[in-house]
Amino acid sequence: MAAKRFNPLPGFGLTMGYTIFYLSVIVLIPIGGLFLRVLDLSWADFWRLATTDRALAAYKLTFGASLIGALINAVFGTIAAWVLVRYEFPGKRLFDALVDFPFALPTAVAGLTLSNMFAANGWLGQFLVPMGIKGAFTPLGVVIALTFIGLPFVVRTLQPVLESFETEVEEAAATLGASRLRTFFSIVAPTLLPAIITGFALAFARAIGEYGSVIFIAGNKPYESEIAPLLIVIRLEEYDYTGAMALAVVLLVVSFVLLITINLLERWASRYQT
Amino acid sequence: MGGTVSRINRDATAKSQRGTEESPLVKWLLIGVCGLFLAVFLLLPLVNVFVQSLAKGWQVYWASLHEPDSVSAIKLTLLVAAIVVPLNTLFGVCAAWAIAKFEFRGKSLLITLIDLPFAVSPVVAGLIYVIMFGLQGYLGPWLDSHNIRIILAVPGIVLATIFVTFPFVARELIPVMQATGREQEEAALTLGAGAWKTFWHVTLPSVKWGLLYGIILCNARAMGEFGAVSVVSGHISGVTNTMPLHVEKLYNEYQGPAAFAVASLLALLALFTLGLKTLLEWKQRRDYALAQQTTIVEPAQTV
DSSP: OOSOOOOOOOOHHHHHHHHHHHHIIIIIHHHHHHHHHHHTSOHHHHHHHHTOHHHHHHHHHHHHHHHHHHHHHHHHHHHHHHHHHHOOOTTHHHHHHHTTHHHHSOHHHHHHHHHHHHSTTSTTHHHHTTTTOOOSSSHHHHHHHHHHHHHHHHHHHHHHHHHTOOHHHHHHHHHTTOOHHHHIIIIIHHHHHHHHHHHHHHHHHHHHHOOHHHHHHSOOOTTTSOOHHHHHHHHHHTTOHHHHHHHHHHHHHHHHHHHHHHHHHHHHHHHHHO | OHHHHHHHHHHHHHHHHHHHSOOHHHHHHHHHHHHHHHIIIIIHHHHHHHHHHTTTOHHHHHHHHHSHHHHHHHHHHHHHHHHHHHHHHHHHHHHHHHHHHOOOTTHHHHHHHHHHHHHSOHHHHHHHHHHHHSTTSSSHHHHHHTTOOOTTSHHHHHHHHHHHTTTHHHHHHHHHHHHHOSHHHHHHHHTTOOHHHHIIIIIHHHHHHHHHHHHHHHHHHHHHOOHHHHHHHOOOTTTTOOHHHHHHHHHHTTOHHHHHHHHHHHHHHHHHHHHHHHHHHHHHHHHHHHHHHHHHHHHHHHO
């Protein structure tokens, strides 16, 4: 039907108007203001501020640790989603409810308790530190915190896909003589892959901007365990507004690119699901 | 004879199970890996918060919560949530109504823009308001000459919190409202109900669990936000310190048990949020099952 159907519901103008107004005041104008301020800088100045040695070290740690954390979540999150959907075992419902815990827990509390656990006298640190694994106040701590906050994404993206997955296909593969491992890799895994990649991208995007949990556990040494968002805060505290804005624009552009990528990924994943 | 047949049967069933199920060894290995991963990253950190907060006993716990700075941090956090959650709920309902019930161009762009605050680092969220309202910012000199303070004061904290919790209600509500369609509203309007009446009696009841879920998520994040608030607050004890900021301050002053005591309240909030979420999901599933049952039963009764 080419012609638009008449829609008798009221309130479109009012709700749409308020939505655009609120969105503009809270989100669009302030973000636009940041970009406008940065446009005052010459390209050379911007480049110099955004790529100081200290900033480069911070990007490297932020992106590297986010990547490792998201990869850990892609592997263990897939296992967790599989186990929570396919198997019955004691404590299953508790674990399933707990998966959302990193969403609900304030990041400051997450950082506090993780740094305490991995410190030399903490619950895990007392075993790990003598083995040479220092989780608190090192770059490894950044990975630990970012793994924690990204944990729900892969599991929660994958679970609905696994639940709607028809076991008949697996049965057919088995009937035709495929081993369980072969069935998994040639039948199950390709169907799950778009969801795993989407979850991975979501966890990665979340990790890049994370601040609260990391600063408790990282030690925050310049060039060594200092993440990019922290460097923005430090520049602000030094009243170096242009320095802070240059770094913020780099992070914002990365976030925008990731947001668009995730949107495309989700479209791709939903095509596989049906 | 019979023995052979049953043995063949047993072999057959064993084999067919192997087709769609892993061997018990692999299965329990996977459960073990999953259990260990979730225990280390979820269960232990949670239990640790409460154990550490009570490490010096109940009295220290109580005293650290009753300390004036803690009390004012708790009050400020409650105040901020009380302002932010209703504002974002109103926005969420408006946005969901416009997006779910009407067709227009640029809808997917609008949804992406609403999601934008999730993608922005909390620190950057704080920074954009400093640039808008701070002394070095666009409106700073004007605000200063009129003696209005936004940055390093409560309004800045409220704004930063609104930004980071912006999408929650809209995001939960849009799919639920889309799923209910608009036939029911159209029917109510045809029968002579006004716009408000239709909204209150038809739309709201059918989306209430989704709405409530969005609100509790928005509230949890509003009370727990750290990065964005930290940039705009100025960390003035007793004035602009929220609970998460107070946790950081106590931690930096090496007051471990006190930091964990305040943190334990926030952890309780997280547990409460998770509990309510599980309950709402259960209710939603039950409502859905009931709705399906009645649609099956009704035609049978009329026949």
